[in-house]
Amino acid sequence: MREAIPVLPMADPDYWQDPYPVFRALREQHRVAQNEQGHVVPLHWQDAAWAVKGTDFIAEGIEVLERRGFKPGDPMHTWRSNAIGVMEGESHRRVRSFATGALSKRNMDSIRPLIRKHAHALLDRASGEAELDVHRDFASPLPRLVMMDFLGIGPDELSGSFAAMSRVNIVDCFGPRVTPELRTAANEAIQKSMDHVAGLYAKRRVEPRDDLLTHLVQAKDEQGALSHGELITLFSTIFGSGASTTSVLASGILELARHPEQAALFRSDPERWKRGVTEETLRFRPAIIAIGQKSAVAQTAFGIPFAKEEPIAVVLGAANRDPVRWDDPERFDIRRDPSNMSLTFGMGAHFCLGHAMARATLDEALACFIERCEEIALANEPRWIPFVMENKLDRLVIRRRTPSA
Numbered sequence: 187m188r189e190a191i192p193v194l195p196m197a198d199p200d201y202w203q204d205p206y207p208v209f210r211a212l213r214e215q216h217r218v219a220q221n222e223q224g225h226v227v228p229l230h231w232q233d234a235a236w237a238v239k240g241t242d243f244i245a246e247g248i249e250v251l252e253r254r255g256f257k258p259g260d261p262m263h264t265w266r267s268n269a270i271g272v273m274e275g276e277s278h279r280r281v282r283s284f285a286t287g288a289l290s291k292r293n294m295d296s297i298r299p300l301i302r303k304h305a306h307a308l309l310d311r312a313s314g315e316a317e318l319d320v321h322r323d324f325a326s327p328l329p330r331l332v333m334m335d336f337l338g339i340g341p342d343e344l345s346g347s348f349a350a351m352s353r354v355n356i357v358d359c360f361g362p363r364v365t366p367e368l369r370t371a372a373n374e375a376i377q378k379s380m381d382h383v384a385g386l387y388a389k390r391r392v393e394p395r396d397d398l399l400t401h402l403v404q405a406k407d408e409q410g411a412l413s414h415g416e417l418i419t420l421f422s423t424i425f426g427s428g429a430s431t432t433s434v435l436a437s438g439i440l441e442l443a444r445h446p447e448q449a450a451l452f453r454s455d456p457e458r459w460k461r462g463v464t465e466e467t468l469r470f471r472p473a474i475i476a477i478g479q480k481s482a483v484a485q486t487a488f489g490i491p492f493a494k495e496e497p498i499a500v501v502l503g504a505a506n507r508d509p510v511r512w513d514d515p516e517r518f519d520i521r522r523d524p525s526n527m528s529l530t531f532g533m534g535a536h537f538c539l540g541h542a543m544a545r546a547t548l549d550e551a552l553a554c555f556i557e558r559c560e561e562i563a564l565a566n567e568p569r570w571i572p573f574v575m576e577n578k579l580d581r582l583v584i585r586r587r588t589p590s591a
């Protein structure tokens with residue numbers, strides 16, 4: 187730990203319920219804080235964006251998982267070693283280029299009608315009920331259905347292996363409190379998923395289809411630039427990332443329930459306001475708590491000396507509420523300029539590859555939701571699950587009055 191740098195109270199479960207007053211108070215007095223592992227946390231937008239951009243600080247490698255107790259030979263270790271998240275430079279560009287075109291904004295905009303179709307079908311199914319269990323009925327199945335359509339996975343191919351993976355939040359393996367149980371569950375789920383994906387690739391080689399699996403396997407066969415492990419990890423990373431969309435979708439519904447005047451404005455013209463609602467929810471409740479980076483060289487940054495490879499934690503919630511970038515940042519306000527982007531998808535070389543899919547899903551899901559609810563109220567006071575890496579509510583149930591009711 188570094189002396190004279192304040193420490194985030196991460197051992198306190200209350201901090202996880204609402205860390206924002208802590209960020210605000212610290213930001214007013216300090217340029218940086220540190221987490222309980224002693225990693226420096228920039229508190230201001232500009233410093234945080236600089237640390238994520240990928241020049242003086244670069245993505246942490248497999249050492250993050252090793253710090254959490256995963257060892258070479260563990261399925262999680264093998265899987266993560268092949269992930270683009272731990273690559274830099276040419277190898278990173280090479281692997282990323284395989285999926286960039288397929289996940290382009292243009293392609294994702296073209297699936298918006300499909301997203302709406304799934305959203306309406308889920309809401310139809312729950313329409314007899316005054317109460318909506320947000321995760322169970324809407325926020326969990328919707329990104330999964332969109333992902334299955336996009337990837338070309340039929341219900342028959344969504345075997346127990348993918349189901350196992352969606353029960354374990356892999357992102358939490360990077361978090362502050364990894365339990366032996368989580369390690370075991372994550373290793374088992376990832377191994378099943380890797381085996382399953384290998385089987386799907388083998389199938390598409392024999393029976394090609396018009397889907398991402400076939401596209402990736404054919405691109406590999408033609409260009410030969412992806413290893414078998416990279417191919418598998420790329421696909422399962424994309425599949426697993428739908429969980430982040432789920433957490434933002436649930437957060438958006440929570441904030442609309444808490445802010446009836448914002449919900450009314452959104453309902454008055456969903457097409458006009460959907461982008462504002464999505465971007466404001468992303469800013470206000472970033473799905474991923476922190477991005478782990480490390481110092482590329484020995485250097486002084488934010489007035490502090492860093493050794494080469496020293497880790498740094500970019501806490502997205504702290505950066506996303508810097509008053510220098512957002513007026514009255516503690517206010518949830520869908521009228522903000524949506525082009526003033528937050529740090530929720532990262533920045534620079536590792537900028538989220540699935541941001542266009544996530545945005546299209548959130549825009550359409552939230553618009554369909556508000557069109558179908560004349561009034562929304564919280565039926566429970568949800569709690570954020572503490573000590574995890576992804577902002578997750580334990581359970582969110584809302585009461586709603588539908589237009590036809």
Ligand code: HEM
Pocket residue numbers: 238245270271272282289423424425427428430431434472473474477530531532533535536537538539540541543544
């Ligand atoms: C609201 C939902 C999502 C959020 C908040 C989110 C956030 C992020 C963040 C913070 C990163 C790391 C950036 C960094 O390390 O600098 C990332 C990377 C990534 N995301 Fe997402 N993500 C979301 C949805 C998705 C979806 C739906 C997909 C796939 C379709 C996806 C695919 C990826 C991939 C492949 C990377 C690694 C990119 C690289 O290292 O070059 N994400 N995402």
